[in-house]
Amino acid sequence: MSNVAELKPWEVWEFSWGSAMKHHSGRWEKAFLKPSGQEIDLSKLDVILHDNGIEFY
Template structure:
């Protein structure tokens, strides 16, 4: 057998402003903004994400 890769459990949430990816441990990982899918890495930032947008804490 070759290399064993750990698969990390992620959840994807879709909002009117874009999409957000959250690790199942509760920490947000990435945000993708509409319409051009601009990526924001929020893995090292405390954020609150909801339908009206992103709050940087």
């Protein structure tokens, strides 16, 4: 079959400051801040996410 699409496993995490989407392999992709819904692209950044916020390193 030539039109078979590869599915990628995603996880959605909710935090007190918003929510974030991460690839199952462990790399964060996007964060969405509450209450504005502002989107942050994390795909090329080294970050740690937790309830206190986003740590950039």
